[in-house]
Amino acid sequence: MSLLTSLARLRALDEGVAQPIATVRHCHLSARPMVFIPLKLSGEAAAPLAAMLGTDRAAPHLLVVTQPRNRDLRFAWAAELAGLLLPYIEGFLSGTETVERRGADPYERVLDAPQLVVPNPAGVAFTRLLGRSTRFRRPDGPYPVPEGVPVLGRWLTYFAERAAYPGSSLTLAATEELGRHWASGQSGLEDANLAALTGWITDGPSDEAEDPLIWPPAGPATDPGFDAEVLAPAIESGSAERVAEALRGQLEPTWRLMWRAIDLLGALPAGAGVASRWEQDRGSFSGMAAQLAEGAPPQARRDGAIAAASRLARMERAQAAYDVQRAYDDPLVMAEHRLTGEAFAGEVVETDADRVEGEGRSRKLRPLVVIKTDDPVRLAPGTALGTPQRREQGAELMSARDGLVTVKITKGMGRSKTPAPGSVPEVGERVCYTSLTDDFKGSPGLPEAEATPWTHGGPPPEYVPADEDAVEEWS
Template sequence: MSSLTALARALAVRAQAAQPITTVRHVHVSDRPLVLIPLALAGEANAPLAAMVGSTVDEPRLLLVPQPRNRDQRFQFAAELGRVIVSYVDGFARHQEDVRGRRRFAEAPQLLVPNPGGVDFVRLFGRSTRLRRTYGEHAVKPVVPLLGRWLTFFAERAEHPGSSLMLAMTSALSQHWATGQSAMEDANLAALLAWFGEDPFEGALAAEDPEIWPPAGPATDPTFDSATLMPAIERYAKTDADSSARKMALERLSVALRSQLEPTWQLMWRGVAQLRSLQPGATVVERWAEDRDAFTNHVEYLGSAGSLPQARRDSAVAAARRLNRLERAQALFDAQRALDDPLVMAEFRLTGEAFAGEVVAAEPNRLDASGPRRKLRPHVTVRTADPLRLGIGTDVQCPSRRSQTGRIVAIDGPDVVLELTGGMGRALTPAPGSVPEVGEHVTYGTVSTSFQPGGNFPPVEDTPWTHGGPPPPPEPTEEDAVEAWS
C-alpha cells in the first residue's frame, strides 16, 4: 500500500465514504460488456456449478450443472456457456477499420467477473476445455474447445498490465478508490460497494451476512452448501425415473442458485456505473487500441489453417519472452497512469522521482551555439518544495508537454533549472505555449513512455540444456486434455 492510499483510507473512515485515489479512469469500460459470475462446487477442483451471464442488466441468463461431478453434464454446461460467449465475441468480429496499413476490428469484447477468483476460474476452465476432442471417446461439441481457447485468451490478457479485455470488478474499483477497510475486505464486492452508499459501516456489516449478500463466487457459502445446495443436488439425483419429479427438483435447484447469483449480478452493474462515473484518462484509448489489435490477431489465428490451441505450458524461451513483455507493459502502464493523473504522479513526487512547482524564470528564445549550427534550447527555472532526489544531467518529462524533454542543468536550493528540447517546432523561435511561462505551475519527473526494446532471447531451437533443451515440435495427444480434476 502506498502512502497516499493509506492516507485516503484514513480519510475514508473519517468521511464514511470511499475516497478517490485517481482523477481519471485508467481502464476502458465497454458500452456492452459481458458480465460473467461463475460458481464452482466446493471440494472439487474447478467443477462448475453455475454461472450467470449476460450483456444487459435486465437479461441475465442462468446456466447450471445439476450434478457437478457428472462429466457429461459439466461439458453440456460448457457447451451452453460456449454458445453465449462465442456468440458475444463473434458480434465484435464484423466491422473493421484501417490502421497503419492493416485492418483491425473497430471494437472488441470485454469480459467482467466479480473478483480475481473469477479470473482464476476462467483460466482453469479454459485450460480444461480448450484441448478436448470433438471426436472419439469422450467427444465434446465443437463449441467447447473453441470456448476454452477464448477463455484462455481472456485470462492471458487479464495478466497483461493495462489491458481491459477482462476485468475483475473488485480490482478495477480498488484501483480508483480507497475505502476505510482492509484490502482483504475490499475483495468482497458487497463490502467494497457499501463505501459508495449512505452508511458504509452498516453496509459493510451487512456484506458479512451471506443471507443478505451471498459470496460473489466462485466459492459458495458453506452454510448454503450444507443446508440448501447438497440436499437440492441429492434430490435431483434421486429422480432418474420420474421426469415430473426431476423437473421440479431442477426448478428448486435453479431457484436456490439464482438466489446466490442475483445479488452479485446487481452489484456488478453498480460497479460498472461507478467506473463510468469517471472520465477515461488520455492513454486509455491507446491501450484499448492495443486490446483491439490483440483481439484481431486472435480472431485471425483461430481462422487460419492448422491453428493449434494454446499449449498447456510455455517453453523456456516462450516463458522468458512473455515475462519480458509483461514487465515492459507494467513499466509503460505505470508511466502512462502517472502522466495521465496528478494523483498517481504524486506517488512519484513523494519518492523524489518527480517534482512540481512554479516557473519563476524563463528564457524561451535561448539558443545553443556550441555546435556547428544554432539550436533552440530554452531554459526555465522551477521553484519546488518537493523533496528532490534527481541530479544534474537527469532527463525529465512534463505530463502537459509529453513530446518535450527537459534536462536538469542546475540546482540552487529550491530552484531547478531545466534545458528544454523538442516539442517547440522547427524554427529558432518556439511555438506559442510550447515553453512554460513565468507563473505557470508545472510537474516534471523521470516517468517516461519512451520505447523500451525487448530482451534478447535465443531461438526456440537453441534453448540451453539448462532449460530443457530444444522442445519437440507440438503434436497434440490424448493426454493433453487430461487434468487433475478431469
C-alpha cells in the same frame, strides 16, 4: 501501496467512506461489457456449478449444472456457455480496419473488442481453469464434447491470460479495478469482497457485506452454509428447478453489484492513455481470432523456456509503460512520484525562451524555465525529464535548490529559430516535470524458440495436443 494510498485509507476509515486515489479512469469500459459471474462446486478444481452472465443488466442469463458431479451435464453447461459467449465474441470480428506496420505486412484490426468483467481475481483464476479443462477437448473421438466447447476453452484461456497483462482491459476483475480507483478504510484482504468494497464507495461500510445471507459471496466459491443448508438438499431432491432457483438467489445480488461497479467506474472520465491501450487490446484480440481461424493448436499446457522468458519481459515492459502512462494521465497518481521526489510540480517564475547553446552549425535552442515548487525534489542535475503538460517535450534538470528548480528544454519546440508558440511554458503557468519516461529498452535479445539453450531444456517440441489431453477425465 504508497504512503499516499495509505493516507487515503486512513482518511476513508476516519470518515467512513472510500477516498478517491485516481481522478480519471485507467481502464477501458466497453459500451457492451459481458458480465460473467461463475460459481464452482466446493472441493473440486474446476467443476462449474453455475454462471450468471450477459450484456444486458435487465436480462441476465443463468446457466446451472443441476447435478454438478455429472460429467455430461458439465459439458452441456460448457456448451450452453459457448452458445452465449461465442456469438458475443465473434460479433466483434466483422468490423475491422487495416493497420499498416513498419517492416511487416499490414493486418486487420477489429474496430471494437469484447470485454469480460468478472467479480474478482478468483473469478479470473476460475476462468483460466475452465479454459484449461475445455480447450483440449474434441467434438469427435472417444470422449466427444459438444461443438463449441473446445473453442470456448481457447477463448476463456485467452481472456484469463489477458487479465494478467498490465493495462489490458479485455478482462476486468471488478474488485481490482475499483481498488485501483478508490481506497477503502479496510485492508486489501477485505477489499476482495465485492459487496464490502462497493459498500465503502457508495453507502458506507457495513458488516452486512460479510453476512452471506445478505450478500452471498461473489464467487467462484460458494458459502459453506448455503452448500449445506440449501444446495445439498436441493441437489438431492433431484429437482432441477429447485437447484436453479437456489443458485439464482446466490448470484442475483452479485449481478446487481457488478453493474453498480461498472457504473461507478463509468462515472469517471477516461484517462488519456486508455484509448491507446485499448487499441493494443483490439490488436491482440484480432491476433488471437486470426490464430483460431488459421487452425492453430490450442494454447500449450505450459510455456517453453523462451516463450516464458519473452512473455515475462513483455509483461514487465507493459507494467512499466502502464505505470508511467497512469502517472502522466492522472495528477493523483503523479503525486505519488512527487512524494518520493521523482517528480515535482509548481509555478513557472522565470523563463529564458530564446536561450541558445553552441555556435554555428551546432547552435541549438535550449530555453530555461525556473519553477517554484513545494515538492521535495530528489533528482540529480542532468536527469532527463518529461512533462504531462507537453508530452512531446524533452527536458533536463539543471539545478534544484531552495524550492527553485531550473529546467532546460531540449526537445519539442519546432524547427524554427525561436520556440513554436506555446512550446515553452510561460511565467505563471503550473507545470509538472518527472524523471519517469515512457521510452524503454526494446525486448531483450532472446533467441528464437528453436535455439533454446540446453540449460533451459533445449528447443521445445512443437506443441501438438496429445490424445491424452482430449480424453483426460473430467471428474
